[in-house]
Amino acid sequence: MRGVFITAALGLFLTVPAQAQDTRGLSMFALDPASTGNAILTVDGKAEVRRAPDLAISTIGVATTAASAQDAARDNAQKMARVIAELKAQGIAERDIQTSALSITPVMNTDYGNPYAMTLASNSLAETVAADAEAAMAGDAVADAAAAAALDEYAAPRIVGYQASNVLRVRQSDTDGYGALIDRVIAAGANSIGGPAFQIEDSSAIEEEVRLLAIADARRRAEIYAAAAGLRIKRIVAMDEGRISGLGTGYDYDYNMGFADMAVSLPALASTSVSPGELTITASVGVMFELEPL
Known part of the structure; x- marks a missing residue:
């Protein structure tokens, strides 16, 4: 009797005669082989859930240019101090404000x-x-x-001046207030904005939920294939977790909202509108079942 492979879009049936298991290289069954006449089915279980983000991460920068490096750095430090003060005034904790880039570079003609x-x-x-x-x-x-x-x-x-740049990485838990925060820091002197990247800060409970749903989906698929073949599930032989994804959105940190030294006043700007929306968290799991006759 030979092993028979039957492939489908989402699964794989494999009949495994006891006497052929080792000779066919099926080492995964060497310690716990499938019973004679039973079949092995492998399916992928998939699941997704949608949740609103509770964290917005962005970069907020100040770029200044002057004839000398000292003047550019001094002007930059003064403006960044005002930006940081405004961030704190808007409720951003000091631990959520981190310098991510600091540079002084020559400006060529x-x-x-x-x-x-x-x-x-x-x-x-x-x-x-x-x-x-x-x-x-x-x-x-x-x-x-x-x-x-x-x-x-x-x-x-030739060198005609120097540009100083200071960029902060800012975490904000009030995602609905992101647009208003951006308006305030621009008024304070920020002229480079990147983001936002919306995330879920503590995703452990959501990951557990989507894993359970993925396993349930794998069993549902296996039951469909087994019933179609006149078999039933005997046990789970092996499981392989796939990747959990969708816990955050990315963005380009180098996105510039404006040129260096661009004068911006808050009343002259329309209010910044940002929609956090929802994040889709997905999980997949590969499950190998042993099937037996009804």
Whole structure:
């Protein structure tokens, strides 16, 4: 008698004659083999539950630019102090405010995406073009050469300032108040916002619930296959838990709400609207059943 495999979309039947178990390499049954004439069925049980998040995680940053690194850092520190004070005033605990990035980098005249560099470059180019036009009208070779040298200097890469950046990772349990909090910190000086990532802070009870539902789903599927084959479930041979997922949402930490040094006043902004919605928590489990004749 040979073992027979019958595949289906969600399961696998395998008849296992006692005398063939070891020779077919079925080591999983070596210690506890299936009875002669019985079948083995493997199914995946799946389940999901939906729950409202109770935690919002975001990044709130301040970027400032100045001619010197010291001035950029000083301005940044003053603005970030106001942002942190506003976070605490809105009920965010100190333990939920964490520095995630701190940097000071040079701004080059070729950083065309930086408004500070763009402004300096525009002014320099305007002065150079004006000097070149004046030299051309006067026919002054010396002035014309000076204008050309100025144009070359404008085109050559050079440091024109420094940008300081300080980014906080903020945890907020009041998910409904996330939009209002963002409005307040922008008014306090924040000009870089990332998030939110909505999560469930303590998910242990939900994980237990979805696991039980996944196991029940596996048994329901097994019963359907067994009944169709004229068999019934004898026992569970093995179980393999799949991945629990959906306990939080991700987001891009590098998302910028605005340019550095952008002046923002609270009355000028519409209120930020954020909808936490629900998270879908899923689980899967692989269960191997031994089936026997009715």
